[in-house]
Amino acid sequence: MPSVFSRIIAGELPGRIVYSDDQAVALLTIAPLTPGHTLVVPRAEIDHWIDLDEQLAEHLMRVARRVGRGLRAVFPERKRVGLIIAGLEVPHAHLHVFAFDSESQIDFAKVDPSPDAAEQDRIADNLRAAIEGAA
Numbered sequence: 546m547p548s549v550f551s552r553i554i555a556g557e558l559p560g561r562i563v564y565s566d567d568q569a570v571a572l573l574t575i576a577p578l579t580p581g582h583t584l585v586v587p588r589a590e591i592d593h594w595i596d597l598d599e600q601l602a603e604h605l606m607r608v609a610r611r612v613g614r615g616l617r618a619v620f621p622e623r624k625r626v627g628l629i630i631a632g633l634e635v636p637h638a639h640l641h642v643f644a645f646d647s648e649s650q651i652d653f654a655k656v657d658p659s660p661d662a663a664e665q666d667r668i669a670d671n672l673r674a675a676i677e678g679a680a
Contacts, residue, residue, distance in 0.1 A: 548637035550586045561669035563615070564676050568601060569608045571676075573669050574641070576656040579623075581616050581668050582643040585609045594630050594638045605640055612642045615675035619668065620644040627651065 553560035554570050564571035571585045585608050591597055613626040623644035630640055
C-alpha cells in the first residue's frame with residue numbers, strides 16, 4: 546500500500562506542497578513542531594534514509610537547504626533552522642526542516658496536532674514564494 550506521502554504526491558490526498566521537482570517534494574507537515582515545519586520527501590518510496598542512493602540523498606539535502614533558507618526568510622525572528630531525520634511516523638524517508646528558538650521546541654511529543662488551516666495556507670504561500678525567489 547502506498548505511503549501517505551506517496552498518496553499526497555499522487556494527488557490522492559491533500560497537501561500543502563511548497564516545492565516540487567522530479568525527485569523530491571517539500572510539504573508542510575500536518576503536525577508541526579513550529580509554524581512552517583516542512584517535510585522533504587523523495588518521490589521514490591524508500592523506507593529508511595540510509596537506503597537512499599547517494600545522488601538522491603544529496604538532492605534531498607539540497608532541497609532541505611533551499612527550504613531552510615525559505616524558512617529563514619519567512620521567519621527571520623527565529624534563531625535557527627533545524628534539520629532532523631527521524632522517520633518513525635511514516636515508512637517513507639523524509640527530512641524535517643523547521644525554524645526554532647530553543648531546544649525545548651524539538652520535541653515530537655509537543656507537536657501541534659491541529660494547526661489553523663488558514664494560517665497553514667498563509668505560511669505555505671509565503672514559503673513557496675520565498676523558495677521560488679531564492680532559486
